[in-house]
Amino acid sequence: MTQTFTSDTHVSDIVKQCPQAADIFKRNRIDFCCGGNRPLSEATDKSKRSTEEILEEVNALYERKQVMNETSIDWDAASSSELIEHIIFKHHQFLTDELPHLTPYVTKVFRVHGRNHPHLGRVHQLFNQLKMELEQHIVKEEAEDFPMLLRHEAGPTAETSREVDEMLASLEFEHAGAGDLLKELRQVTNDFTPPEGACGTYRLVYQRLEALESDTFEHIHLENNILFPRARTLV
Incomplete structure (x- = not known):
């Protein structure tokens, strides 16, 4: 190493x-x-x-x-199973690791600095809502949605096509909701810019929130723009 x-x-x-x-x-x-x-x-x-x-x-x-963080792979050329494996290994694992670890820092900054920086109450609320939704989202994707996509790809029928269309619409709706929460987080934090004189924990929270935004948007891109359109072209 x-x-x-x-x-x-x-x-x-x-x-x-x-x-x-x-x-x-x-x-x-x-x-x-x-x-x-x-x-x-x-x-x-x-x-x-x-x-x-x-x-x-x-x-x-x-x-x-x-x-x-390696991004040299051409995901358009990769198989759906390879793309799904990458999404789970990189993006789902990132969320599984980061969300519970970041939670106490967001709470601490709100508790210590919330009186003088009222927007931190909204940051705390948005983050916890995002955390809940993303955790539920990735569990369902791994247990139900991704297996359904792979079954559909292996043997597409008119019936599985209708089921997949409904599932993808639901996932895209969830993605849009997560995106809206992240966009508001960026807005209320002034583009994740900590105030002058902010302590190390305050700065750390903003830095990690921005990293969360970046990873989540990349995650959504791979699904919305590569994985899902493939499934819609079958039957």
């Missing part, structure tokens, strides 16, 4: 490049916010784990994120 970060890398710099590393730091009692401007070797003084162990976990996480 290529070592991206070293024990001399500042904690704040690690979180800037890999926001999800904040979850590792929080779990190991490493201050990445106010005390983030120091090397990892010093920041692990209150952790029960060694610097080397934490560094290995952080580098492994960053490497996984880099692999998941």
Whole structure:
């Protein structure tokens, strides 16, 4: 494994490049916010784990994120099963990992700063609504919708075509709803721009919300614009 970060890398710099590393730091009692401007070797003084162990976990996480961000594949030329596997591995897994981990940070920022920044109440509300809808959406896609698409592709009939058309319309409606929530999140956060003097956690939340938006829009693009039109051309 290529070592991206070293024990001399500042904690704040690690979180800037890999926001999800904040979850590792929080779990190991490493201050990445106010005390983030120091090397990892010093920041692990209150952790029960060694610097080397934490560094290995952080580098492994960053490497996984880099692999998941590969975009060189021509998905128009890939099979539907390959595309579905990619959607599940990259985008569904991203949501499964990120949504529960991001939740306490969104709540903390609202609780600490909500009085002086009232828009954070709306951010908290929008995020939790989005979280609920996306979690339900990906479970249903994996359990019901994707298997139906593959069965239809393997043996399309007039009946499966009608069923798939109804299913795709429902999924596209859900995608539009998620897109609207993300667009409002961007609007109320001023394009995910934290206010002057915002603390590290505040900035982290905005950074991760923007990453959530980017991944979700890519996810929706692959389904709406590549996977679903294929199914509609059958029978």
